[in-house]
Amino acid sequence: LAYNATFGEHHIDATLLYGASERKYDYTKALGQGFTRMTLGYNSLEQATTRYVYSDAWREALCYQMARVSYRLMDRYLITGTVRRDGFSGFAANNKYATFPSIALGWIISEESFFKIPWIDYLKLRGGYGISGNQTSRYKSLSTVASEIRYIFGDGGKPVIGQEVSALGNNNLKWEKTAGINLGLDFTILGQRLTGSVEYYSTTTKDLLYDVALPDITGFSKIASNLGKIKNKGFEFILTSKNIQTSDFKWTTSLNFSTNSNKIVTLTGEDNDGDGIEDDNISSNLFIGQPISAVYGYVVDGIYQLGDDIPAGFHPGNYRIVDMTGEGEITPEDRVILGKGDPAYRFGIMNTLEYKNFTLSFFINSVQGGKDGYLAANSSSLVRDQNNLRWNRISAWDYWSPRNPDAVYARSISTPKITPTVYEDRSFVRLQDVSLSYAFPKSVTNKVGLSEIDLFFSGKNLLTFTKWHGWDPEAGSTYSGRPVMRSFSFGVSLTY
Template identity: 30%
Template sequence: MKTKLLALLMTLSLVGYGQSLLKGRVTDENDQALPGVNVLIKGTSQGTVTDANGEYSLNSVTPDAIVVLSFIGYTPQEVAVGGRTTVDIKLVPDTKTLEEVVVIGYGTTTVKELTGSVSVVNGEQLTALNPVRIDQALQGQAAGVQISSASGSPGGALNIRIRGLSTNGDNNPLILVDGVPYSSDGLNALNPSDVESINVLKDASAGIYGVRAANGVIIVTTKQGRKNTKPSLEFSGYYGVQQTTKKLNLLTAREFAILKNEAFAAGGQAPPFLNANVGNGTDWQDEVFQNAPIQNYNLNLNGGSEKSTYSIGGSFLNQEGIVGGTKAGYRRYNARLNFTTELAPKVTLQSVMLYTNERRKTLAENGISSVLFNTINASPVATPYTSSGDYAFLEDVAEVINPLAQISNTFNESNVNKIVGKEELTYKINNNFELSGRAGYNYAIVDDKTFSPLVYYGSGKAQNTALNAALDPRTTEIATGVSIPIYNNVTETRTSYFNYNLEAFLNYNRTFQEFHKVKATLGASVFADVNKSLTGTGYNVPYNSNDFADISATDGTNLLNSTSSWQNESRLQSYFARAEYGYGSKYLLSALIRRDGSSNFGKNNRFGYFPAVSAAWVVSEESFFNTGLIEFMKVRASYGVSGNDKIGLFRYRALLGGEGVYPFNNQLVNGVAIGTLGNQDLKWETTKQTNFGIDLNLLNGKVEITTDYYIKKTNDLLFQPDISAISGAYGAGSSPPWVNGGDVQNSGFEFLINYNDVIGDDFRFNIGYNLTTIRNKVTALPAGVDFYEFGAFGVGGGTATRMQVGYPMGYFFGYKTDGVYQSAQEVTERGITQAGAQAGDLRFVDNDNSGTINFSNDSDKTIIGSPIPDVIMGINVGMSFKGIDFSATLYASIGNDILRNYERQQPLANLLSYKMERWTGPGSTNENPRLTTAANNNGVISDYFVEDGSFARIKNIQLGYTLPGTLTDKIGARKLRVYVAVNNLATFTKYRGYDPDFSTSSPVVSGIDYGFYPQAKTFMAGLNLNF
């Protein structure tokens, strides 16, 4: 008995000796802790995940056990315990991305199994870019996506174009945030630090969203917590200084005096300056531009238990303008909650809520009468202030006012409160079926206020609201012989935007016999949009001061006081289905269809069907594919139909308007007429897109290559063709009906290559390059319509752009030039009549070969440029060594033209310095015409005013240092990184204007520069601190 007991004790002792507690810490390549790493004992179900400090512990681990570690974005590792009780492990970033998850709408897939064309910007790229606003992160990162600035002012809009201009209307893509349509102010209101990834659907993959997907789809996924992780607190922040990226080369005071004397003399007028030595003068750009601070701070808390996860965030951004300072300031507050919990073993609830408060002040930013337009054209001889310190009047140039006074007298404010969120319930029926229901909402209240004080900028200025310098009010006649004064006024508007989206969808996922993988989605959706607005204007604000600018403080009995309101509602009802099949991860097929019904269209075309199909062949899975260089190769093809219903409300209805009075029995009687004829056959624009692509992985996943060729045809564009007034409509104040009748085609090639490598244990390097070519052409217009004209050149200079079959949308239309006449003899001997031409004038091309340059009609005009680039590209570089990291991004646009339209054609307006190279006599120059105040045709729209708008810009450079874990552990932190960065460091371009990277929201006038507010160059320093 004693012997058996002794043997049992020895056995238990050996077992206890052979199994022990194993613990350790998991870090990244910078020795920073990695929370949430899966740690598993190979061959068993025993495992855990690392905590917020990257630490783990496992009981009863045998000495010969093997630990398996896996974490998204890192290469899985197997480590032998070898009898140790402490095993610290460093994970290496994964350069193989075939299993990376891609969001495709109502589901996900992997890069390997993706059959469509999707661009992805992940969290690591967002950190390197550190954008002020999230849409800036797409520029130069995603092939096929063109981002341009509508205004570089704080909070200013960006224009997003996916694979070119598809319509003469709204070209903005559909934006979804965690599955919820995100409208009103686009991506500007989102906090970049809240975003986990951005997926851009460009081809048939966007078809799942049907009528709203013609311009592409951008899916933003916000950050979520991870299960079984301790709370992790992350703080990030930066402070920076902004300045203008460029000053225009304008004439100095002395150059101005010399050239103006010459112009006046040539025009037969007395020179305005008796002495060209007029002193240093005023550099108006130095007066207007200023260094402006910017600061941003973010706080995020993430974590999770066995059944729940949470991610909570808050941020603050404050940005002043490089023009106007706080008068053009922007403040943004963000709060975010993303919470997921298991209500029952098979039931999961996800709750997302995003709150944004934006406060923005604006100046006149673009166009004639903007601050920069006045700055460019103001006389350098004039002074900003009088001897008494008041703002001086600029009397020399009509409609040009003192820009400093303009800034001081401008009071525009906007306050936006916005909540976006969803409640999504998912029931996992079994291993194959999953049912989801989602209620999304988007609610915003926008309060706008504009105060217009009594101001006087000098004699005859259209911007004057006062009669004279004493600020006496002007008067207006409200009845025969009855006039009242027009005092200052304040206008306040409250607009509410509300939409909700109710969706239900069933997902099916099953693999048969290990080779046949089937996925399917079946769903329905209801979307409603309800908006309303109320505006009031009150006159006679006390003390002519913005401090008292409130309607309640105005004169309530003033007869000019006014109120107005509007409201509208639209709905969309949809059903959709998608099926996916994969055979052995080798042959992949996806097909979908969506049926949409929109209240924006009449009963004859209210519903539409939008199908799509895509397929892929993973050639590298074939037995015959045996190459050491290429380990993955996939060929893709897709075709899909999507729609565009962004046409405004009730365009199919006959609307009242037009004439205000009718004559009856020789008496005028008040009434209304049909202002717009109805069209019950109006239907949505339809985009049909074909895509072919190839995906390659080389050198053990270090090199990724993606190429796509696309043809994108949009049919049934919406127009308002001219009709005769005898039809009973289209009289005074009326407009023609909307009809479908235009087609546009975009085609191009996309190329993306990324190289990622880890050299040794410490050096990581990556470089990426993407290129997109764009060819845009109008292929049809409504019957009987040869072209449409848009835009304006100068003041009274006629239209500037056209939309015409066979040409790119919004091309510049004007005269071509052939140098400068060098002598009067050349004018005579040329044999072409050009009215008023003299030596030194531009030589215009006789386009119609009539022998006469026609300035009274368009017969000699032709295409003189296009705002659409031939190529856009981006280069991204990143590297890290031990704790040091570096990244840089370059973006380029090549082949686009810009129409220069910010120079005022006035005798005493300032000029750009290139005018110093004007024609002064035979042989002096063949490029720039003479200067004269006499009437001439040198200012008509021509290719003389069209410039090459190609540019390359260093968008971002960032240098950071992450402190070693041994130091951060001492302060209780998991990670501490400090960095310095520069945004928009340098722009390489031949364009003379402030910023070639601009466009307007209208696609047909997108390349006309009226004096755009430039994007700022920003120097910043910041830190990232994790606990």
């Protein structure tokens, strides 16, 4: 339901929304094998010597309401307020609904009579605060039961279906909520030659939906929970520049830059070791004061060589683990925070050049990890044992040998006491898209009865600059994965 009205210099838009949805799924399969006469098998599955029946079903429902009011005064002062209420069947009985309010303010400064800066064409300041939610998947708050063939009683007995609890329920599971504030500035300057925006945001997420790892002795590997609090902040910058504008030649550049960081503020609040500091959840890879993508493991400093002073349990060709505790022995206590999986910043640059009927465009994409960021596992290793007497791998894998001591990957005649995971920085700069086209002039197209004829040539993923050892740093693909496909295309576009 929508309403809008203008009263002089006042304008109001109001919206009311109600929605509900239900999703249901039912599945049944009957299967027979071993028929004496196949002509009767299709409609007489009971004649099969072996018969199977499979079935499955699920159901989920959502319900939501929203009210929004926008007010504009003199086309320069803007305010929008929204309240939304959402419900989902997947949450616990007493926590199925949650309310999410937000407010946004805007001020078009360039419309003010006192604003007299000739080189600024447009300037808008905006800000907002709001709460958003994240829902769980269906049945997460309930204990679930799995049914499989479990028993056979006696010789020649028929199999019997057994049931067991496969997942623990959580009667307190509720909506994950994120409260955030953002401030932004939109601008157009220098006779509309530069257009862009700058934005800063900061959010706090609490009651995170997370599958917390459980000790194996409980009989379960994890439980769906609401966990802790995370702070997140970032900066975004977008700029479009008309560098050159003449009758024959035009050059336009678009730039985007963004950075984001997050930090775990609290988890469960428990201090079981009594040191006065909240405990980390090492089994779930969650650490207080660290990003949610923190990388935790052993520090690796190369590969053991022939003639090195090698500790017990390790051999030439194994990864060399740093003794961080200084106790003279490699133990799980030597693990530390190595960095994070998130990047430090991203940027992209698109250039478009037009000369008469020719157009050339190219896009550069980059993700940078900064210090100890954008890490991914890349620690292939080989051990020559009785089950692996031959080594036959593609040459891209730079494995250690006495003749190749400066190799990237470990290779040894014996398995080490501890096999660490080695992480590498995935930072890259990629020439991602290049396109060249030519538009035939009207004098040509009119003669053949067409309105437009365009020839084009394009290439994708042409060059990648990175120190990552593998096919694709952006996907974290090693040499055992798949490369980014470099492609070229040529075509003709005809418009009648």
